Amino acid sequence: MSCARCLKFLMLFFNGIIFLAGAGILAVGIWVKVDSGSILGFLGKIPNAPSELSQVLNVGYLLIALGALLVIIGFLGCCGAMRESKCMLLLFFVIVMLIFLAEVAGAIVLLVFRPLVDSLFVKFGIIAVQNIRTDYGKNDDVTGLWDTTMSTLKCCGFNNYTDFINSTYHRNNGYPSMCCQDGGAPCGNNTNSTAVPSVPGCFTRIKALIEDNSKVIIGVALGIAVLELGAMITSMSLFCSLKSA
Secondary structure (H helix, E strand, O other), X not given: OHHHHHHHHHHHXXXXXXXXXXXXXXXXXXXXXXXXXXXXXXXXOOOOOOHHHHHHHHHHHHHHHHXXXXXXXXXXXXXXXXXXXXXXXXXXXXXXHHHHHHHHXXXXXXXXXXXXHHHHHHHHHHHHHHXXXXXXXXXXXXXXXXXXXXXXXXXXXXXXXXXHOXXXXXXXXXXXXXXXXXXXXXXXXXXXXXXXXXXXXXXXXXXXXXXXXXHHHHHHHHHHHHHHHHHHHHHHHHHHHXXXX
């Protein structure tokens, strides 16, 4: 009986934290989407704030989805432990297991099917370059997303500055300012420039960022996997103790 109480306490404690964190993230996401006017007004008052800062509103959808998922998981874990509901505990176990299996499947795809992943990145690069040449400077969302990415990572285009050549934006405005850092990439409407750019493409930057922080990423992934395994073991242990009681 004391073992069951200990398991119940662990379920309530950890899932209570998950539920509160999810509720907070969900509230922020809803606030970002509902009260976008006030947020834009606040961002507009920040001195020398970049225009790309307004793209923070697009993060609202991600926050809502993540918050809702955490709320559901936390609710099932807490309520299942408190009410000693085998149905809720089982549903909690199934959801966490599905997330865990999805993560394992993703890791296997990255390791075993590395050539396939590389080919997918190549195809994604073609789509990204096409997106730049057709929508950059015309679509505010696309422009803001690329500007934020390039200014944050200090990069230019998907591959390099040549991604902008023959684009609508390039014909009218030349190259984006992010492509002209350190004077490496050509500035102005000069499609025949042979200058060697010092500003790398965003794909190169992201690749280097992942490689430089690979140990941290692996450590975080393993930590999350251990927590998920612990959650599944605890929920099933409590489920079995209730079943035998």
